[in-house]
Amino acid sequence: MKIKGIRTVKGRQTLRAYLFMAPALILVFLFVILPIIGSLPLMFFDYSVIGKTSFIGLENFKNAFADKEFRVAMFNSILFVVVVPIIQILSIILALLVNRKMYGMTLFRTLFYIPVVTSMVAVSIIWGFLFDPSGWINTICIKLGIIQKPLGFLNDAKTAMLCIMFITIWQGIGYYMMLYLAGLQSVPKELEEASYVDGATGLQSLIKIKLPMLKPYIWFCSLNSIISALGVFDVVYVLTQGGPNDATNVINYYSYVKAFKDFQFGYAAAISGVQAAMTLVLSILVFVYGRKGGGMTYND
Amino acid sequence: MKKLVSTVLCVTMLAGLMSGCGSTGSKSGADSKSADAKGSETIEFWTISLQPTYTKFFNGLIADYEKENPGIKIKWVDLPYDSIQEKLVTAIAGGTSPDVVNLNTSMALTLAGKDSLTDLNKASTSAQKNVYIDSLWKSTEIGNSAYAFPWYASPDIMFYNKDLFQKAGITTVPTTYEEANALAKQTKTATGAYLYTPPEYFNMLFENGVPILSDDKKSATFNTDAAATLLTSYKTYTKADVLPSANWGKWDNELKLFETGQLAIVSSSGSSLSRIKDEAPDIYKNIGVAKPLTGSLGLSRNALMNLVVPSKSKHQKAAVNFAAWITNDANQLAFCKQVAIFPSTKEASKDSYFTSDTTTLEGQARAMSVQVSMTSSDYSLGVEGQNEIEADVNKAYEAAIVGDTDAKKALDDAKDLAQKDIK
Numbered sequence: 038m039k040i041k042g043i044r045t046v047k048g049r050q051t052l053r054a055y056l057f058m059a060p061a062l063i064l065v066f067l068f069v070i071l072p073i074i075g076s077l078p079l080m081f082f083d084y085s086v087i088g089k090t091s092f093i094g095l096e097n098f099k100n101a102f103a104d105k106e107f108r109v110a111m112f113n114s115i116l117f118v119v120v121v122p123i124i125q126i127l128s129i130i131l132a133l134l135v136n137r138k139m140y141g142m143t144l145f146r147t148l149f150y151i152p153v154v155t156s157m158v159a160v161s162i163i164w165g166f167l168f169d170p171s172g173w174i175n176t177i178c179i180k181l182g183i184i185q186k187p188l189g190f191l192n193d194a195k196t197a198m199l200c201i202m203f204i205t206i207w208q209g210i211g212y213y214m215m216l217y218l219a220g221l222q223s224v225p226k227e228l229e230e231a232s233y234v235d236g237a238t239g240l241q242s243l244i245k246i247k248l249p250m251l252k253p254y255i256w257f258c259s260l261n262s263i264i265s266a267l268g269v270f271d272v273v274y275v276l277t278q279g280g281p282n283d284a285t286n287v288i289n290y291y292s293y294v295k296a297f298k299d300f301q302f303g304y305a306a307a308i309s310g311v312q313a314a315m316t317l318v319l320s321i322l323v324f325v326y327g328r329k330g331g332g333m334t335y336n337d
Numbered sequence: 338m339k340k341l342v343s344t345v346l347c348v349t350m351l352a353g354l355m356s357g358c359g360s361t362g363s364k365s366g367a368d369s370k371s372a373d374a375k376g377s378e379t380i381e382f383w384t385i386s387l388q389p390t391y392t393k394f395f396n397g398l399i400a401d402y403e404k405e406n407p408g409i410k411i412k413w414v415d416l417p418y419d420s421i422q423e424k425l426v427t428a429i430a431g432g433t434s435p436d437v438v439n440l441n442t443s444m445a446l447t448l449a450g451k452d453s454l455t456d457l458n459k460a461s462t463s464a465q466k467n468v469y470i471d472s473l474w475k476s477t478e479i480g481n482s483a484y485a486f487p488w489y490a491s492p493d494i495m496f497y498n499k500d501l502f503q504k505a506g507i508t509t510v511p512t513t514y515e516e517a518n519a520l521a522k523q524t525k526t527a528t529g530a531y532l533y534t535p536p537e538y539f540n541m542l543f544e545n546g547v548p549i550l551s552d553d554k555k556s557a558t559f560n561t562d563a564a565a566t567l568l569t570s571y572k573t574y575t576k577a578d579v580l581p582s583a584n585w586g587k588w589d590n591e592l593k594l595f596e597t598g599q600l601a602i603v604s605s606s607g608s609s610l611s612r613i614k615d616e617a618p619d620i621y622k623n624i625g626v627a628k629p630l631t632g633s634l635g636l637s638r639n640a641l642m643n644l645v646v647p648s649k650s651k652h653q654k655a656a657v658n659f660a661a662w663i664t665n666d667a668n669q670l671a672f673c674k675q676v677a678i679f680p681s682t683k684e685a686s687k688d689s690y691f692t693s694d695t696t697t698l699e700g701q702a703r704a705m706s707v708q709v710s711m712t713s714s715d716y717s718l719g720v721e722g723q724n725e726i727e728a729d730v731n732k733a734y735e736a737a738i739v740g741d742t743d744a745k746k747a748l749d750d751a752k753d754l755a756q757k758d759i760k
Contacts, residue, residue: 088451192583
């Protein structure tokens, strides 16, 4: 690939950037792009790796939509997208709170970000202990008289999904907080000051100036969050394995079970294909809606 | 200074990346499979979670075999239970199949159904086959083919907490689920602990004589009135909170509850004693050993580990011979003297070792295992989709007990799922 102006300073900087990215790009290509491309034809085959392989056309997709467990997993995955607005709203609130010059604010920013850089498996295991009937949450609730006997949060079909959502929100909030913080810090100070001079309150300044200026960030973060929500896996794998009674069975986990427990790799590829299509549709909706965002909306 | 710090960080990151490129199994024995020297064969032998506790023992066995069979080298790889099936499939697909693999019956049947295992009815000699207890040899039979050498068995026995029994006023140890259910309420009331956790619903049906499949193994037949009555009765107990509604048959969870004094009875193999002794010495001191709870058939579970030879093994004959040797009478007996498990061979299982010590808890567990093994079985359906069918049957429990669906509806739904998984 010829890099324009390689002899110039900018050209050399660009080349250096590509060289630094090269190892990661190679890994992404080998372990993400290639398998995705490889799984496309699998969707149309009855393929179990070790058994006989045969072409079956759209049979996997027909079976998927006739499969009650798949429909439940699809519904749960769509339901899981509920975490997106919650994470975004909480992240914006946190970003507003930490966007101040106060003693100890760096510590708070760090504490909020630590869950983001902690392995989701480790996070899930710890929260599993906390949610356990003999865990801290039950112990504290019983001591405070909120409940009389321990609750099995992860064993109850009504609360298991809520716990999974909570853990996801808890872990993700710091990441989006940092993005929104960057957004808030890019809002020109003069705009804010001008609004105060004009008699705007803090809330009006937030609604009329800061949030509109954050629209591109909200758009990007929502898109990112939707893709992550539809692809939730780790926390389900570690804590509930899709149970109890399929209450936390999501598409990604169901696809994993079909591939690696039942050896139905073709069917699993088809399920993943449906998930990719769902993600694409939702992403397009957010993309189209979000394109109109950004720019100044405060009028003199 | 900044350059130095960046360089150190980059190198550390690269080192971290490269360390992830190694394999995850623990290895022992001969380290090179690919360089089979002329006239020598390297057999790759996979086991489930036997290292590091039994490393010395198996290294000794391997050394003995290599001495008796010059030209054969054994490369021993130990893997966790959760990953062995996936790794095996990956290895077979990648053309690097191991030669002898330790699997449980369910996993063996799944792979057998995909023609991935060697038919040992054809590949092994009569002398090799006839040492095993007949019912255990048949565990991995599909049609006229058998796909595994039975290895060590772990018959379930009962460990009960004498303290909790005393507090609950239980003077006679229950022997059936029916007797236990009658004592469940007084145990919960008097001690706050559950008496026992019901087994997996699949096992419960087996133990009460409810046929999971038809005789020709082409239809799921477990959605009977008897199955619905059984499920409904347990629903009553769980709703009254005298028996737990969650984690039926989840051994890890049961053991945790038992070790924390929240469960009075745990069904497990004798090998659990060492874990309880380590993790809960106070509970260990109060353990009593008894026959496991049984259903109407008087049957209890005998989980079997097997050794299989993948059909893609490049050293079939040598692999079959090694697998047969590891699982012969003498070696199984020697292994059973290392840990409280039970052999699957006829002669070893009659050895007086299993009944010689009745003073220690471990000795009592061994003696009890001998007794119960006569009326125990590895709950095998003898079909390829055993894993999936078992999961489908257990969905009836989840729907009815956890999800509060009507028992008959839960069973009918589960039956429809299982019907699709019958191959």
